[in-house]
Amino acid sequence: MTTNQQNGRPEQSDRHREMHGDAHGDEQVREAAVEAALGKLDLTAKVALLAGADMWSLPADESIGLGRLVMSDGPAGVRGENWTPDDPSVSVPSPTALAASWNPELAHRTGQLLAQEARRKGAHVVLAPTVNLHRSPRGGRHFEAYSEDPLLTGEIGAAFVSGVQSGGVGTTPKHFVANDSETDRFTVDVRADERTLRELYLAPFEAIVRKASPWGLMAAYNKVNGEFMTEHQELNNGVLRGEWGFDGVLVSDWTGARDTVRDALAGMDVAMPGPATVYGEHLVRAVRDGRVPEETVDELARRVLRLAARVGLLADAPAAVPAEALPAPIDGEALAREVAAAGMVLLANDGVLPLPAGLGSVALIGAAAQEARIGGGGSAQVFPTHVVSPLAGLRAALPPTTALAHAVGADPNVHLRPLAARVEARFLGRDGAELGTTTLPDGAARWIGQLPDRLSFADLAAVEVSGSLQPGRTGTHRVGIRGVGRFVLEADGAVLFDDIVPVEGEDPAAAFLNPPERVFELELAGTAPVTLTLRHVLPEGSGFAGFGLVSFTLGHGEPVGTADELLDEAVAVAAAADVAVVVVATTEEVESEGVDRASLALPGRQDELVARVAAVNPRTVVVVNAGAPVLMPWREQVAAVLLGWFPGQEAGSALADVLTGAREPGGRLPTTWPVAEVDAPVWGVEPVDGRLTYEEGLFIGYRAWQRRDGVAPAYWFGHGLGYTDWAYEGLELRLLAPVAGDDPWAPVVEALVRIRNTGARAGREVVQLYLSPDGSDTTRPGTALAGFATVTAAPGERAEARIQLPLRAFQTWGADGWTDRPGNYRVRAGRSVADLPIGVVLEVPLQG
Secondary structure, eight states: OOOOOGGGOOOHHHHHHHHHOOSSSHHHHHHHHHHHHHHTOOHHHHHHTTBOSSSSEEOOBGGGTBOOEEEEEOBTBOOOSOOSTTSOOOOOOOHHHHHHTTOHHHHHHHHHHHHHHHHHHTOSEEEOOBOOOOOSTTOTTGGGSOOSOHHHHHHHHHHHHHHHHHTTOEEOOBOBTTOOOOTTTTTOEEEOOHHHIIIIISHHHHHHHHHHOOSEEEEOSSEETTEEGGGOHIIIIIIIIIITOOOSEEEEOTTOOOOHHHHHHTTOOBBOSOSSOSSTHHHHHHHHTTSSOHHHHHHHHHHHHHHHHHTTOBTTOOOSSOGGGSOOOOOHHHHHHHHHHHHOEEEEESSOOSOOTTOSEEEEESHHHHSOOOSOBSTTOOOOSOOOOHHHHHHHHSOTTSEEEEEOOOOOOOSOEEOSSOEEEEEEETTSOEEEEEEESSSEEEEESOOGGGOOGGGEEEEEEEEEEOOSSSEEEEEEEEESEEEEEEETTEEEEEEEEOOOSSOTTHHHHSOOEEEEEEEESSOOOEEEEEEEEOOTTOSBTTBOEEEEEEEEEOOOOOHHHHHHHHHHHHHTSSEEEEEEEOOTTTSBTTBOOSOOSOSTTHHHHHHHHHHHOSSEEEEEEOSSOOOOTTTTTSSEEEEOOSOOTTHHHHHHHHHHTSSOOOOOOSSOBOSSGGGOSOOOOOOBTTEEEOTTTTOOHHHHHTTOTTOOOSBOTTOOBOSSOEEEEEEEEEEOSOSOOSOTTSEEEEEEEEEEEOSSSOEEEEEEEEEEEOSSOTTSOSSEEEEEEEEEEOTTOEEEEEEEEEGGGGEEEETTEEEEOOEEEEEEEESBTTBOOEEEEEEEOOOO
């Protein structure tokens, strides 16, 4: 039997050491070194610290012993400075998968792995985690955030931050604040009342700042109540620093800093990227003109130097985590596999899972079964050394006596995949001369801010990639260009395209996040290799906001049958198998940074595929490969539904572990999934006249669903099945002394939940605790998550979960700030917000 306390977080003394270093004066020594370094700098040198020297780094200053500080994207893997597949990274599951584990300890270890990856990549700060909320299911970037619930988001986020920083690497929880959708994200003005901001959208940031002391934070692009977040004095200086005590660096989202004076006065420490920024000479001039006090610049520079000291880049300043205190090396592949299985949510199961031993045959169906969708689109992408597909994973896990057949069925992909061959890239100058070459593992070419061998973007006129297409079959092949600008595409010297592909849409990042595509047919009568060459001519002064950018793909697709033929083939394969496993997926066009979702429906004919397979095989298991909610009109027609999220590079191995029962599906939903789009309580993400009003206030997610009479979701927040059953047998509560105080996270109530494993195998349960006020205040959510813990037990064994409820659970925001709310509360425990079998009414005697 296992009992977990405090939601699985490390003990307080451990967290303090991880966040602040040892307790023997290192912090005072660091601060002294920061002040000494600051005192040696003149105005120009101080200002130089406040903006990117290039795409990913802050400049070094040898005069004070300051090293170059490198930042890297990192919610699902640390990419480093090179955005290319020839510099691979460990790809961990999407943040929604991590949150679905409801396991802060696992989030902590994931953070430690990413710190290890950052050190390997030469990065000092990871631009993660994303802790915006799932306000509407249409949010295109929800796969990169955690949950619709602020408490779950804050717990997982704080554990992740403490894990990364225990590895001596900084973090920047983002995007502060209210970047909860992507439409017009650069300019949208989010309108929300202060209570909504405090109790929902600011809440996870506050929890992370107070519990994990992040060394950085990233400001969002958007406005909040009329002010851009990089310029928001009230939220940045007043709330973040004044109330919460944040002493780290506030960095702009890339290109998000707009105004020299307003950004500086609002405490925007770092404007990224560089070299062209609103700081530099502009800020020097603003100080000399009297528009910005030099003391303000001192404060900005002081925080940058403090960050450098913490990560070990400032002379005479001990790093916050010395080398001898770093965590033990972590097996990245093993942890990625563990996280993927721990986050998989078994939504429905009639007993078909786990797959029984001795199966004669399994049909594995779907395009994503052969080529796993491991992550969402945009800046969270990394290039792993390998990807285990569901087909490969299941083939390795099933015994040789079990036949495994695969059929595509329905391909949801809109774009061609990169040419699957080694590709040579040539960099060409203005005179056509070759500046250098490099080799890529496939047809995807991407460099941002930095070229191989430190070639200069200023000298670059064109990039040419060339690779050999080895046809697997005769017929009509498809080759394509994905990118923006002028391209020349040739096949064995014959020109297929010579023209310009224009930018689509208004998001300037679309050129590399979600560019357009041109596809051409290539009729091949044999299987002789064909040389494909794609030349991309860069426009004069190319780049994005002052830094160089090259991003395009040479794509290829083998001949395939018609859509009807693919469906018919899959149905025939499924009908002949003992069990059919259908893997359905979203695509990069559906879930990606820079665009919100137009629909929650699975792309292509995948719904039809599932329905037809289920009609011929009653033992159909559907695996949903998506980062956020999708519609499942067939959900009651199939034997089991397993949510795999975006499972990272070990996708197939983790899926096989769960399907065969080697591991239990450990996940519980971090977000409520609707039956139909019209049912979603909050749908709109499009601004009106530049404004997006959060008119629903506190009522998003399950808080809103509870108010909808006669309309239930497909699956509630917290839902998830395992491979055993549990009985909830007892709930005891006791008040802790004192029951009020200055620390909003001080525990005031402790709950003891007793459960028993009533099934036939060992299992893990996520015990969830929800709080309901007496109902007299209708402005408050009727039920809200107040705490959780995980337990394990053998068959027939009992387990106890101790969960402490903090003061903040009994507070609301009002005109006078946070106010204690004494009175009667119903505390209930169970398996989801809609499955709470035991409850106790408790009177909480707060000050009021």
